[in-house]
Structures are given as C-alpha cells and as structure tokens.
Amino acid sequence: MCWELWFFYFFTYGILIYSIMLICIYLLIGIYSVYENINHMRKHEFTDYSMVASSSVVPAISILAPAYNESASIVENVRSLFSIYYNNLELIVINDGSKDDSLQKLIDAYHLVKVPYFVNERIATKPVRGVYKSTNAAYKKLTVVDKYNGGKADALNVGLNIATKKYVTCIDVDCVLEQDALLRMVKPFMSSPDKHVIAAGGVIRVANSCEVRGGKITKVHVPKNMLARIQTVEYIRSFLLGRMAWSKLNGLLIISGAFGMFDKEIAIDAGGYDTKTVGEDMELIVRMRLYMEDAKRPYAVRYISDPLCWTEVPTSYRVLWRQRDRWMRGTVETLWTHKKMFFNRKYGVLGLFSYPYWVFFEFLAPIVELLGWVFLIVYAVLGMVIWKFYFLLLIFIVSFGYLFSASSILIETFTFRQYKEKRDVLKLLLAVLYEPVIFHLYVVAAAIRGILKILLKSETGWGEMTRGGFAKKNESVKSDENQKLQTETEETANHVKEENHEK
Amino acid sequence: MAYLDNYVNGNNNKQNLLNHTKINGMKILIAEDEKMTLKMLSMKLQKDGYEVIQAEDGGVAMDYLEKNACPDLVITDIMMPFYSGLEVVEKIRKDLKSKIPIIVLSAMGQEDSVEEAFKLGADDYITKPFSPIELSSRVKRLFNA
C-alpha cells in the first residue's frame, strides 16, 4: 500500500475514533453530573452561616488581593473587600510595583503608614519595598504590601509569605462574592476528619448586567451582551456538568483563580505559585496534589456547588481572544511541567484519568478540530466529500452539543435557579442555539493561537513574565470542559463522509 | 443621589395596623443590612411611637446623614456593606460633631467590635437576637438621659 493511503486511513479513522471517544466521555461525565445534581437538589442546606460568620469562633482566613496599575478602581475595590461578611479575617492587598499612583491612593484613603515588618521569605520572591498598616482602627484588618514588579504569581507568593492565618483565599478584587461565601469555602476544610483538604473552589457565575450594590448581587439578570450571554451558558454547563463530576471523583485539576481557598502550609510547602507560567492557578493545584501524592498523605480538593462568586466576563472579541489564548497556554504549560503524571499508576485517578483527560480533550481538541476543517477543505477541493452525509453528521453532532447545553440549563432551573425572570431561560436557550456559530469557532481559533505561541517559543524556554492577568479582569474560569463539544462534532462529520468515500 | 430611592420612610409602610402617634416626633435612623432584622426593629420602634428611617446598608445611612438633619437617635449594625457601623459612628462624632445617642447592634461574639465602637463614641449596644422590651427601654433611657 502506498503511504498516501496509510495517511488517509490514519487521519480519517483517527479522527473518527477520537470523536466517538470524546462523545462517550462527555456523555459519561454528563450523566454522572446529572446524578450528582439530583442528589444535591434533595439536600437542603441548613447551616445558618450568617450567624456564625459574625462570631469569633470561626477559623482565621487571610485574603490575598494582588493589584497592578488599578489606580482608578483600587480604593473602591478594597472597600468592597471590607464588606465581606466574616469576622476573623485579614486583608492583604499586594501592590505589584504599579507604575501609577495606586499605592498613594490607598495610603490616602485608608490612612496608611509604613511599618517595620519582618517578612519570612519562605517562598523566594521579588523584594518587598514596604508594608503598610492603617492608623485608623476601623481598618485594622488591612495590610498593604508594596513590592517590586514580578507578575501576579509573584505577588501572590508575597501574600503567602506575609499571611498569618491558616487558610488563604486568593480573589480577584472585582469579583462579587455571596455573603456567606467564605464560610462555605472554609467549611469543607474543617469537616473531613479523615482527609486533609488542601484546597477548595466554588462555582463562578457571570455578573455582566447583574445589579450589584455594596459588594452584593441584588438582582440577577441574563447579560444583555450577546458574547457574555453565551459565556453564561458556557459557565453553567461547565460547572454543572463538568466539575461536579470531577470533584466527586477527586480528580479536579483546577480551581478558578478568581476565588479559591488553600491550606497555607501545604501551598507553601509545595512551593507556592509558579511565576513562569500564565496559568498559575491551575499549576498550583496540580503541584499541591502531587506534593500530597508523593508524601502519601490522604487529601482532597473540594468543590462547592452553589454559586459563590460572580465575575464580569469579556464582552469584546478582542479581550475574549486574549483570555482564551492565555487559558490554553496556561493549560499546556501546566500539563507539560507535570508530564510525569501521564498514565502514571502511582497517581491514581489523577494520573490515569484526570491528566489524560486534560491532554486528550482539553489540549488536543482544538488541534483535532483544526485538522478536521483542513481535511474537509482538502477533500472538498478534490471533490471527495459526500455532502449529504456531511450535513447529516453535522446535524447529529451539533444537536448533541445542543442537547448537552440545554440539559445544563434544565438542571440549573431545577437546582440553583439564579435566573428568575420569565424570559431569562428563553434567552439562555437562544444563546445555546447560536453559540456554535458565533462563539465556538472563535474560541477554538484562540486556543490554537495559544498553542502555536508556545510551540514557537519552545526553544527559548517556557515563559517570559506575563502580567496579563492584572490588566484584564476577566480571566476567571480556567477552562471549560464542554465547550469543545460542538467542534468535535464537525470532525466526526468530516471523516465519516471520508469513510463513505472509500466504499 | 443613587441612594435616594432607597430611603424607606417607616410611615409609608403598609402595616396600617400601626398607630402613628409620634413621641415628640423623635426620629430614629436604623442602619441594618439584614432585612428581617431591620423590619422587626423598625416595627417595634414604630409601635413605641417613634418615627423610623430605615437604611438598608452603610451607604444609605451615610448618605442620609450627609443630606439631612441629624436624627434624634441612631441604631446601627456593625457589619454592613459600603460603610461599617464603626465608620457610621465615626462620621457622626467626628465629621458631624453631633452628640446624638448612638446604639450599635452586634451579633454574639463580636465584643471586640463593640469595644471599638465605644471607643469611637457609641453610647450603648444591643446584641442580636434582641429582646423587643430591652430595645424600647434602652432607647427610652437614652432619650431621657
């Protein structure tokens, strides 16, 4: 047989098998998630969090909020941190060498003075220029750290060094937290006696167009912006149908950087944030897990399924492009750094299931989709495509994607019910319909661009300092498990038609 | 300006079972973000015959204090969005230089914040959950003092 034929077979069947596997995996995860959601629905939450929150028996938490060139909003953002409803708290704002007057604004607004402070540098970081405390007793909880610029991860590491409490929470200052968010987050750390909980993450929801007052969401609306609306669907789908299942398997590889809580000691022992990657939030979790696996200590990463944190998502294609490009690079870098986990029995679920899943279906999916499109064009030019089959398969695949998205919205209406207006659900369902056309392809392209960037740079090493995370506000959910679905669909379409061709 | 819509004058409440006889037209500002607590506090004080202004968070309270004449008494929660109770107390004492009585509301186990509030010039405190009778007697005492 000549090589062209081999080539042809390899790709056609390869892509077909890949797509079938992908669909199966999604189905499995989806069904498992639905099951878990039904369980969750039955379970009422009784704990009266608000009463406990104001008492002093609650465990101490340090909140880390990095800031870079945010002069315009910094004072307001810090003010909203003060309205977090929790008694036993310390707020650490880290000024990452801003070039504007962020620091001065903070000093003026909160009556800060520079205080002598001994920094126990357990993680190596860029030097600290000074630590500031307020002279006003009302702002006693606030500590502002001024340091030389070193990127978001570096700023967070300084925060870890300075934090004095047992648990640390890293948040994007422009996020809106639910009132009892911190208590809900800290609860899992204290309620599993047999396993050491090293980290916990929550559900992120889209805050665009929602009414916010005093750091609280007062009314939830479906975003007016089309792009944001699609992302709302994407987030719901990803959190309800993806993470729920992964967390139950204890295979969660990511906690969104917008709002997550860690056990400080473990985070520091594992080495803190990696300053060389753009996906420092994912990387840290993976490394903390590895640290625990290597030490053979029973541990868990918990996931809180109620919406706790609301964030603004990008409403312009340009920002969205940058965000997805970055997510993809973060993913690839993290996966590459920890490649020893790949099908490594030693790491249990993590090595045999989570990690390969990320490689095959998060990292490879956009590439396979690209290949699919390329082949489609090539075959079309050569006149080898049976269009009737192509379109049938396309319908099949697209409707599979629709099914998935619509189910997640159905689950949402039965469980969390955040969208209460009459037309809200209808709007979301419509967004599901136009998602593949105006959103999906664009996102895949951005991901591929991210991969290309990495490949092109690979000789010079993995990374230059990236500070993107500060400038933009919206990078919160690292990656979306299901978004790629529709994509694959098209590929399946591609090869099946190819297959027919051979007959 | 944005907050203006949020003033709820107690007398506009639809609870028309209440009698509106005012004791010398004494005005009480209540700042509390927990809706139920706010409702119950103002209900009780209205029953006692005071005029009640409800502020549903620190922002509304501050705004009211800025734009209106000082009320005759202020009851404020400590943990609130925008401005905490401590800041409200500070504003009244330092910026407005007013000597009106201030009661802070605190949940159980918040003693340190209460101490802070006393330092800033609060006169009395009530713990949540509150006893309605205790509430009226404390308010009465402060008015007579």
Added chain:
Amino acid sequence: MLLLILVRWDLEAQLIFFAILFIGAVSAIFFIAYFSSLLMQKKEDAILEKRDERESLLLTILFEENSEKDDLLVGFKEFNIDVKGNGLRKGKRKMLRQIMIDEILKMKKNLSGAGLEDLYKLYEELRLYKDSYKKLTNNHFQLMVMGIRELSEMNHKVYYRSIYRCTNHVQEDVRIEAQLAIVRLFGVKGLRFLSRVTYTISEWQQMTLLYLLTNMKNERPVDIERWLDSKNDSVVIFSLRLADKYNCFELLEKIGHCLYHPNETVKIQAVLCLKNIYNENTELELLAYYQVVSKRVQIAVLEVLKSLATQDSVFFLYKYLVSCELEIRFSIVRILNGLCEGIDIIRAVEKEPEIKESVIQMLEQINNEKLQYN
C-alpha cells in the same frame, strides 16, 4: 423490531433517522427547560406570596400590645383555618404549615426574651410540633434533619428521646443535627451524648457546638474528665476545648496526660489548654516538653509561653533563638521581648550577623505593633 428495521435500512436512511431523533430530543429538552422554568417560577411566586402574608401577620402579633395579643392569636387561627384542614387538600395544607414553621424559625433568629417566648407559644398553639415530629420519624434523612432542627429551635422538649437516639446516627447529617439539637435544648447537659458517640466529631461541628454553648448560661459540664479518656480522639479534643472554655482547673493533671497522647492534634489542643489552666510547674514542664515534640506542637508550646513565660524561660529560649527556623524564631523573639530588654536579645545573637539582622527586624515590627493603635 425497530432495531431490525433500522438494520435493514442503508446507512443514509439510518443517519437521517438518527438526525431526526436527535433534533426531536433537542427540541424536547428545549421545551421542557423553558416550560418547567415558567412553571417553577409560578409556584415560587405563589409560595412567596403566602410567605409575605404570614410574615406580616406574625410581625403584627409579635409587636401588638399585650391586651390585644390574645385576640389576635385567635384571629390568627381563624385566618389560618387551612391549618386545621378544612377544605384544603392534604398536600397544600402541609405546605402552608411548613411555610408557617419556616417563618417562625426565621423570626426566631432575631428575637430573644419575651418576643421569643411568644414565638414558642405560637408554635405550640398551632400544633406545628406535630408536623416536625412526623418528619423526625420519617425514613428520609433530609426530612429527619428538618424535623430535628425545628423541634429543637422551637425549644420543644417532648420528643427529646428520639432526638437523643439520633446523636450517633449512621447518617452524618442526621447525627450532626441531633447533636446540635440536644445542646440547643439542654445546654451543657446535652453534651451527654459525648459519652456514647463513636463517630468523629469534625472540627466544624465542634466549632458550631461551642458557638451554641457561648450563647447559653454558663453552667459547667460535669463529665469532662470521663470524656478525656474517650477512645474517640475527636471527643478528647472537644473535651479539651470545653475544659479550656469553662476553666476547669481541677483537670490540670488530666490535661497533662493528654500531652503524651499518640495523636498529634490532641497534643496541640492539650498544650493550648495550658494557656488558661496552669500552675507554677507548668512553665518548666512545657520547656522540657518542647524538646521532645514535633514542630507543629512546638509552635503551640511557644504560643502558650507567650502568656506564661517568666524569667525562668529566658535562658532556655536564648538557646533556641540561634538554632531554629524563622517562624519559630519570631515567636521566641516575641516572648523574649516581653521578658527582657531588646538590646539584650540582640546582644545574645551578636556573633551571627544574619540572625542578628532578622532579630532586629522582628523586634522593630513587634514594638511597632504595640504602638499602632494606642
């Protein structure tokens, strides 16, 4: 049959069939999602309305002058004729009564004193405890939890035996709620369940129990000594916390035994207890103890020494100042700063410039902290 037909079709027909099937399924899901959301909204609105109705009535009753209160209670019963079941379907009646219970519980959070008594009275008079008890005897654990919570929140003691039986229930949620309920009802006396509980009491649960106890009259639990011997480590830890909270000086010896418990967390908790419960020997014992334990326990020991240390410790602490890691050194400097002059501390580490540098910084911070808010 269908399968047979399907197999006979050619590929194209099969595909068309599946495509149609899928489109059908998708549109079905879409419709279901949309209409169920509408339906649920409607239901929710209806419930909300009922809630508001009851809420305002409850408020009126609570703050009505005494003379009219009883009349209103009667009127309330009339208004809630459905509670008695006249002319209403069973399901709906149950729902309305549940709303009533929810509202009462919600108000309870804000009330104490006479207002609270009124709520209890209302709960009794409307016989809502019957509903709660029914839930308690249900097999579904979520309902059990609700029942237990309602009865205990409303201070209804009649069924306490059934609740007590649940304190070692297999189902975690039930167990947790029953433990809380028993404490809610009987205060420290309710802690009796500690003698029989075999499951671990989580940190969170301990915190909540302590929180509940904080809001109650101070009466000392009598059995702490026995619980300190428990085979259940979490019970030992919790008892240590209780001993600490209630200042049980007579347990000092017992607590001393716990310092040598095999479980590290117990050790730490025992050490922390000594902050409040100690005698003249404790300091020296701790210093000796310090040398034989792990770092986590050492940190706890230093924490306690912060308030206990006297001149007797100084020599010992100097010894450890030079030979340990920063976190521990910081704690030691903090203790020493309270005992002797800063300059002496610096002199003690004169020979090692690196350590000296860090000690100076630490001293600066500590001294500044004292000034900051005074």
